[in-house]
Amino acid sequence: MEINRKKFQGVLNILSFNRHFYIYGLSVLILITLSYVVFQWSTTLYWLIVAAFGYGLLMPLIVSAYVYDFSGYYKFEWINTLNFSDSKSKQIININAGFDETSFILKNHFPISNLKVFDFYHAEQHTEPAIVRARKVSLVYPNTQQIKSGLIPLKDNSIDAIFLLSAAHEIRSHKEKVMFLKECHRVCKPDGTVIMVEHLRDFPNFLAFSIGFTHFFSKTTWKKAYKNAGFSTFSENKFTPFMSVFSSKP
Structure with a gap:
């Protein structure tokens, strides 16, 4: 599509x-x-x-x-810098927080890879009014599976790439972040990659969103969460001054 x-x-x-x-x-x-x-x-x-x-x-x-x-964000040309190739053997998952604008685009970008989509939105935990409204108009990728943030129903070491595109910040507590990322670590192949795109709680986003920048988390917070979850690498590429693309490997 x-x-x-x-x-x-x-x-x-x-x-x-x-x-x-x-x-x-x-x-x-x-x-x-x-x-x-x-x-x-x-x-x-x-x-x-x-x-x-x-x-x-x-x-x-x-x-x-x-x-x-x-900026071309939804053209996904920024993915080319991650050197991730399309292949019939590749297993990809895209995890969203109740609003999915990226799965169909990902599938177009990697047409022969096997893409599965998960949604960790939980109405009692993720109560932001913006998410509630977004869910009403969001396109749903075929066979999208509802999950809890602490359990991804996949085998250990089975996934080549996990995409977390402007979604992971909806997990507000550090404990839940680490639990979620531990699941990402578990299902990721040893040479797999977790690709996360996020605004940060930093000066450029403060200038952009004023007090609203507190809805995001700092690079230090994310780095600590990935380290606590067991990831060995945590690298950042800036996509515009307001958006960061993080790449992490088990």
């Missing part, structure tokens, strides 16, 4: 799934404006507040448009 992404689909997804933040933000800005009109407080302070709100509401959309709509 060929996936043709609509123009600005990435930024429209962000706006749709996180619309509660924009509703709250605009509501507060309206109240501030009414207060300014009624009480006629400092014009300079008012415009500083408006500028701050404008930045906080618009910058995430601008960066999201850059990352998801103009």
